[in-house]
Amino acid sequence: MSNIYDVIIIGAGSVGIPIAMELAYSNKKILVLDREASPGQGSNKSAIGGIRATHTDPGKIFLSQESLEIFSTWQQKNGDDIEWYRGGYTFLAYTEAIKQTLLATLDIQKKSGARIDWLEADSLRERIPCLNDQQLLGGTWSPDDGSASPLRASLAFYRKACEAGAIFHFHEPVIAIEHKGGHVTGVVTEKTRYHCNYLVNCAGAWSNQIASLTNSELPVRPNAHEAGVTEPIAHFIDPMIVDMRGFADTANFYFYQHKTGQIIFCTTPSDDVWGYDTHETSTFLPVAAQRLLSILPSLDSVKVRRTWRGLYPMTPDGLPLIGWDRQVEGLFIAAGMCGQGFMLGPGVGRLVSRILDGKTTPTDQFILDSHSPYRDFSTTETLK
Numbered sequence: 001m002s003n004i005y006d007v008i009i010i011g012a013g014s015v016g017i018p019i020a021m022e023l024a025y026s027n028k029k030i031l032v033l034d035r036e037a038s039p040g041q042g043s044n045k046s047a048i049g050g051i052r053a054t055h056t057d058p059g060k061i062f063l064s065q066e067s068l069e070i071f072s073t074w075q076q077k078n079g080d081d082i083e084w085y086r087g088g089y090t091f092l093a094y095t096e097a098i099k100q101t102l103l104a105t106l107d108i109q110k111k112s113g114a115r116i117d118w119l120e121a122d123s124l125r126e127r128i129p130c131l132n133d134q135q136l137l138g139g140t141w142s143p144d145d146g147s148a149s150p151l152r153a154s155l156a157f158y159r160k161a162c163e164a165g166a167i168f169h170f171h172e173p174v175i176a177i178e179h180k181g182g183h184v185t186g187v188v189t190e191k192t193r194y195h196c197n198y199l200v201n202c203a204g205a206w207s208n209q210i211a212s213l214t215n216s217e218l219p220v221r222p223n224a225h226e227a228g229v230t231e232p233i234a235h236f237i238d239p240m241i242v243d244m245r246g247f248a249d250t251a252n253f254y255f256y257q258h259k260t261g262q263i264i265f266c267t268t269p270s271d272d273v274w275g276y277d278t279h280e281t282s283t284f285l286p287v288a289a290q291r292l293l294s295i296l297p298s299l300d301s302v303k304v305r306r307t308w309r310g311l312y313p314m315t316p317d318g319l320p321l322i323g324w325d326r327q328v329e330g331l332f333i334a335a336g337m338c339g340q341g342f343m344l345g346p347g348v349g350r351l352v353s354r355i356l357d358g359k360t361t362p363t364d365q366f367i368l369d370s371h372s373p374y375r376d377f378s379t380t381e382t383l384k
C-alpha cells in the first residue's frame with residue numbers, strides 16, 4: 001500500500017526538514033506533512049539566522065556543535081549557498097552584574113568543548129569597529145559560531161531530503177493521530193489517512209495542539225518576538241552581538257550583519273508575549289533602533305527595510321523537548337526549541353536518525369536525559 005511509511009513527520013520546519021533528510025539518508029520511507037504551502041513557512045522563516053554552540057546547557061551545546069558542523073560544511077559538500085558565515089558571537093557586558101553572569105558561563109561552555117573567551121573592552125573594539133565602548137567592561141568571544149539564511153538552509157535540506165526519497169505533502173494539516181494497543185499506527189489529515197511505524201511531532205509552536213490529539217499535553221507555548229532588517233551596506237561587523245541590558249520593555253537585543261550586507265536585529269520582550277498573533281507592532285522599531293544606535297552609533301543613517309513578528313515555541317526552562325512519548329509507543333517528540341530551533345535542527349536530525357537506527361552514543365543519551373519531555377523544569381537556562 002502506498003500510504004504506509006516507516007516514519008511520518010508532522011511539520012516541515014527548522015526541525016522536521018533536517019530530521020526528514022537524515023532519516024531518508026538511512027533509507028527509511030518518510031512522509032512529512034505540513035499545513036503551509038511550502039517548506040519552512042512556520043517559525044523557521046522568522047528566525048534571523050544565528051547559529052551558536054555557546055549555550056549554558058551542555059546538551060544544547062552538543063546538539064549545536066553537530067549543527068555547526070553541518071551548516072559550515074554544507075556548501076563545500078553539497079554545492080548550494082546557504083549564506084553561512086563564521087563571524088562568531090559576542091555577548092557584551094556594560095554592567096558588572098552582566099559581566100559576572102557571562103564569566104560564570106564560560107567554564108561550562110569550555111568544558112563542553114565550545115571555543116569561547118572573555119575579551120576586555122579594548123580587544124573587543126579591535127574586532128568590532130565603531131563599537132560604543134563607553135561603560136563597556138568587555139564581552140565573550142566565540143569565533144566558531146556564525147549565521148546562515150533560514151530560508152535558504154531549509155530549502156537546501158528539503159531538496160536533499162527529496163533527493164534521498166522523502167515525500168512532502170503541503171497544505172495538509174494533521175487532524176488526528178491513530179494508535180492501537182498503545183502503539184501509534186498513523187495519522188488522519190484533512191485529505192486522507194496514512195499509516196506509519198513511527199510518528200514525530202515537530203510542530204513547533206503548535207506542538208501542544210498535536211499532543212492534544214492523543215489527549216496529552218506538552219509544555220510548549222507560542223511566544224511572540226519581533227525582528228527587522230536594514231538595507232545592505234558594506235561589510236564591517238563580523239559577530240552576532242548580544243546586549244543583555246534591559247531597556248523599555250525589552251530584555252536582550254541582538255543583531256549581526258548578514259553575509260549579504262543587511263543588519264538583522266531582534267529583541268526579547270521583558271514580559272512574555274503569549275499567543276499566535278504575528279502582526280508586527282509599531283513599538284518595536286523605535287526601541288530596537290535606539291538599542292542598535294547605543295551600540296553602533298555609526299549606523300544612524302542606515303535605512304530599515306522591514307520588520308516582522310514570529311513565534312518562539314517556548315518551554316518553561318528554555319530547553320527543547322526531545323524524547324519518546326510515554327503514553328503512545330512510537331510517537332517521538334522534537335519540539336519546544338524556543339529561540340534556537342534553526343541552529344538546533346540539523347543536530348536534532350542526526351540525533352533522531354541515530355535513535356531510530358539504534359546507534360545512540362553516551363552523549364546522545366546525555367542529551368535525551370537533559371531534554372526529556374518529562375523533566376521537572378526546575379532550572380532555567382541563563383543564555384536562553
Ligand SMILES: Cc1cc2nc3c(=O)[nH]c(=O)nc-3n(C[C@H](O)[C@H](O)[C@H](O)COP(=O)(O)OP(=O)(O)OC[C@H]3O[C@@H](n4cnc5c(N)ncnc54)[C@H](O)[C@@H]3O)c2cc1C
Pocket residue numbers: 010011012013014015016033034035036040041042043044045046047048049050051172173174175202203204205206210224225226227266309310311312313334335336337338339340341342343344
Ligand atoms: C524573531 C525570531 C528570531 C529568531 N531567531 C533565531 C535565530 O537566530 N536562530 C535560531 O536558531 N532560532 C531563531 N528563532 C527561533 C526559531 O525560529 C524556532 O525555534 C524554530 O523555527 C522552531 O522550529 P520548529 O521546526 O520546531 O518549528 P517550525 O519551523 O514552526 O515548524 C513547525 C511546522 O509545523 C507545521 N504545523 C503545525 N501544526 C500542524 C498540523 N496540525 N499539521 C501539519 N503541520 C503543522 C507548521 O506549519 C510549521 O511549518 C527565532 C524566532 C523568531 C520569532
